[in-house]
Amino acid sequence: MEIKEFKRKDETLVATLSGRMDAMTSTGFTDQMGVWTETGLKSFIIDCSALDYISSAGLRAILVTAKKIKTINGSLQLAALQENVHNVFSISGFDKIIPITATLDDALNQ
């Protein structure tokens, strides 16, 4: 799994998340998001088009991060989930608690 800054749009940081988000890797997501929020950033769009796999450990990392961002009145938006990742989000009901857009452009244009 890799998460890195792609660009900034106004106050929003757009990051790309790629690879496999599992029990071995998902703390990398929590850690990097923590580093960014500590610099004062509050608004995030995560491009998930290259995220190939997510397990409950990955969902946990996203949930913990989304709660933290909510407490600072920020926003976390996920974009362009692959079908199997979207499937895991749907089964877990995460599509109801985390904003998801079909494409990165949809997220950027909101």
Added chain:
Amino acid sequence: MPSTNNQEHISADHLELTAELKSLPCCMAFVSGRARQLGFSSKRIAEIELVIEEALVNIMDYAYPDQSGWLKLKLKTDPEESLSLMIKDQGAAFNPLEREAPDLEVGLMERPVGGLGIFLMKELTDDIFWQRQGDENCLTIIFAKRHA
């Protein structure tokens, strides 16, 4: 004899490894490789890998709190083209399937952290059951080619 060191025992249908996170990729490759041979779709293989991770992480987290231990995987195929996986450990008796399903209807801040792994396992398998056999936990998981 079961091994508790890092030595791996691999045969066509059996795999025995130490119950630790670094064994996970090997276990996944073992099961998904066989599923691929049987012609399972890449979508179904992704689901199988997820179930394997959830089942094994659960064992790694709970079975051996104070010492290292092993886990054993055994694969079987049946005429109806399903894949049956048996996972054994020698930890204290623990049936993960008894864990209550998380409430999926509550909002973000009310959502408890955790509990999704076992829920996902149940959702993505075609049959799953747990037995205590002697001093071993034995979890049997059935994957049909097309999950209903």
